[in-house]
Amino acid sequence: xxxxxxxxxxxxxxxxxxxxxxxxxxxxxxxxxxxxxxxxxxxxxxxxxxxxxxxxxxxxxxxxxxxxxxxxxxxxxxxxxxxxxxxxxxxxxxxxxxxxxxxxxxxxxxxxxxxxxxxxxxxxxxxxxxxxxxxxxxxxxxxxxxxxxxxxxxxxxxxxxxxxxxxxxxxxxxxxxxxxxxxxxxxxxxxxxxxxxxxxxxxxxxxxxxxxxxxxxxxxxxxxxxxxxxxxxxxxxxxxxxxxxxxxxxxxxxxxxxxxxxxxxx
Amino acid sequence: xxxxxxxxxxxxxxxxxxxxxxxxxxxxxxxxxxxxxxxxxxxxxxxxxxxxxxxxxxxxxxxxxxxxxxxxxxxxxxxxxxxxxxxxxxxxxxxxxxxxxxxxxxxxxxxxxxxxxxxxxxxxxxxxxxxxxxxxxxxxxxxxxxxxxxxxxxxxxxxxxxxxxxxxxxxxxxxxxxxxxxxxxxxxxxxxxxxxxxxxxxxxxxxxxxxxxxxxxxxxxxxxxxxxxxxxxxxxxxxxxxxxxxxxxxxxxxxxxxxxxxxxxxxxxxxxxxxxxxxxxxxxxxxxxxx
Numbered sequence: 287x288x289x290x291x292x293x294x295x296x297x298x299x300x301x302x303x304x305x306x307x308x309x310x311x312x313x314x315x316x317x318x319x320x321x322x323x324x325x326x327x328x329x330x331x332x333x334x335x336x337x338x339x340x341x342x343x344x345x346x347x348x349x350x351x352x353x354x355x356x357x358x359x360x361x362x363x364x365x366x367x368x369x370x371x372x373x374x375x376x377x378x379x380x381x382x383x384x385x386x387x388x389x390x391x392x393x394x395x396x397x398x399x400x401x402x403x404x405x406x407x408x409x410x411x412x413x414x415x416x417x418x419x420x421x422x423x424x425x426x427x428x429x430x431x432x433x434x435x436x437x438x439x440x441x442x443x444x445x446x447x448x449x450x451x452x453x454x455x456x457x458x459x460x461x462x463x464x465x466x467x468x469x470x471x472x473x474x475x476x477x478x479x480x481x482x483x484x485x486x487x488x489x490x491x492x493x494x495x496x497x498x499x500x501x502x503x504x505x506x507x508x509x510x511x512x513x514x515x516x517x518x519x520x521x522x523x524x525x526x527x528x529x530x531x532x533x534x535x536x537x538x539x540x541x542x543x544x545x546x547x548x549x550x551x552x
Numbered sequence: 553x554x555x556x557x558x559x560x561x562x563x564x565x566x567x568x569x570x571x572x573x574x575x576x577x578x579x580x581x582x583x584x585x586x587x588x589x590x591x592x593x594x595x596x597x598x599x600x601x602x603x604x605x606x607x608x609x610x611x612x613x614x615x616x617x618x619x620x621x622x623x624x625x626x627x628x629x630x631x632x633x634x635x636x637x638x639x640x641x642x643x644x645x646x647x648x649x650x651x652x653x654x655x656x657x658x659x660x661x662x663x664x665x666x667x668x669x670x671x672x673x674x675x676x677x678x679x680x681x682x683x684x685x686x687x688x689x690x691x692x693x694x695x696x697x698x699x700x701x702x703x704x705x706x707x708x709x710x711x712x713x714x715x716x717x718x719x720x721x722x723x724x725x726x727x728x729x730x731x732x733x734x735x736x737x738x739x740x741x742x743x744x745x746x747x748x749x750x751x752x753x754x755x756x757x758x759x760x761x762x763x764x765x766x767x768x769x770x771x772x773x774x775x776x777x778x779x780x781x782x783x784x785x786x787x788x789x790x791x792x793x794x795x796x797x798x799x800x801x802x803x804x805x806x807x808x809x810x811x812x813x814x815x816x817x818x819x820x821x822x823x824x825x826x827x828x829x830x831x832x833x834x835x836x837x838x839x840x841x842x843x
Contacts, residue, residue: 397765397784397785399789399790399793400785400790400793401794401798401802403784403785404783404784404785404802405811406811407811407812407813408765408784408785409765409768409769409784410764410769410813412765412766412784413734413738413764413765413766413768413770414769414770416734416735416738416765417738417739417741417742417745420735420742420743421742421746436722436731436762437722437731437762437765437766437784440734440735443735444735444739456728457727457731458724458726458727458731467724468724468725481645482643482727482728483643483727483728489728492642492728492729494728494732540739541739541743544732544735544736544739545700545736545739547732547733547735547736548696548697548729548732548733548736549639549640549641549642549726549729550638550639550640550693550694551636551640552636552637
């Protein structure tokens with residue numbers, strides 16, 4: 287029997303759930319997709335490019351899942367390889383050069399697990415994005431539209447603001463992984479989901495995200511415009527606030543945003 | 553045909569195949585003899601000196617933070633920071649306090665990292681040493697906070713930072729807060745790097761998961777010890793995904809060197825001298841006249 291948290295986990299993973307490219311299409315105009323990391327390949331699990339948000343150019347990047355098996359195989363089921371993270375980094379540095387804000391869409395169960403990913407430095411690729419994002423001189427907003435798992439999601443979420451859709455999730459690893467590693471019983475994944483506080487309301491309470499973005503009653507896929515209209519308005523007004531800051535203020539706020547995490551006694 | 557009849561032996565229930573937790577395997581017990589995990593040879597403990605290297609095959613046993621500090625720092629120079637910091641239970645994980653207490657009793661540490669400042673070959677340095685004997689040196693709030701503070705103090709005092717990494721990854725019992733430590737430590741390193749200061753990462757066995765995907769991989773210079781396990785995803789997870797066995801050298805220091813993710817593999821006996829050489833090469837004359 288699923289509890290509320292596990293229901294949300296399942297919703298966040300639904301194959302019918304709208305993907306990054308659908309969000310981009312509805313929120314922005316003039317989107318031009320840019321490919322490749324300039325070192326190894328073009329990872330189709332990560333998409334990105336330049337687009338207009340109302341009157342201003344922005345860089346948009348996100349993890350791309352598919353709606354069919356064929357498309358998901360092509361997109362590695364939304365688990366980027368190192369070249370995906372390096373494409374993301376290339377586009378973020380490009381955004382910085384042209385003073386464009388960066389908007390990221392997160393929807394991944396985690397970075398790709400494979401021999402090639404290890405040979406090409408999955409750990410280094412994620413680490414590099416983290417340190418570069420900490421110093422990126424333009425505003426960064428990350429939006430969790432579906433799943434958010436582990437370091438592979440964090441590599442897109444060292445941002446000034448982190449938002450999440452009602453049925454998004456974000457956790458250190460999947461509830462299945464958590465249950466099997468810590469309790470050696472993967473069938474207890476629903477208990478794990480409950481304990482892990484991975485839903486948007488819990489993450490909002492813990493200060494891991496700043497905003498929750500509503501989904502239509504009939505479902506996200508059934509009425510995506512409802513969500514994207516709200517999201518677009520939020521992005522425009524949030525960027526205005528972030529762009530009013532000096533670079534020093536922006537980076538100091540971003541530093542403090544992540545500096546605060548940790549619970550300990552001394 | 554009774555002659556050939558199979559004898560009925562009494563069957564004592566065989567012990568269930570328990571997988572030994574990684575942290576239990578390679579440490580040296582207090583006995584006269586010890587078995588090398590790598591070559592399986594039994595070694596007389598007196599043959600293993602403070603470097604803890606197998607005299608037969610050269611395997612580097614895992615060190616405690618205390619042993620590492622004794623090997624690396626100039627004698628008596630280590631000054632420890634944040635000695636009393638202890639974990640809370642942000643996710644209300646059942647019995648987390650008991651798990652922590654057990655690890656504390658076993659290791660005589662409060663958590664999985666020791667930080668402070670010291671002199672190495674006369675050079676003032678910030679030093680952080682992770683200890684895999686404490687819950688496989690998984691990174692939770694305490695590890696993240698102590699490492700972040702150490703880096704911040706390094707930035708403030710304009711000192712180089714050396715981190716000996718070892719970790720199974722994020723401390724899952726602390727949930728999402730443990731993931732945030734990757735962002736926190738990397739942000740602190742960004743500022744340290746922005747101040748033009750040196751950061752040397754020394755990856756020791758094992759450096760995996762979230763630590764490999766944050767500060768361990770961000771050194772200006774990245775060293776490792778021979779044979780150390782280094783990787784992001786767990787070997788068994790990958791084997792399960794591709795459904796085949798991976799070669800022994802997969803995710804070793806040698807593998808990482810070959811693929812361009814390490815600057816140098818340095819045997820433990822030479823590590824201090826190599827670090828002194830690196831510190832010397834980065835020392836601005838006026839800042840450290842007498843070394």
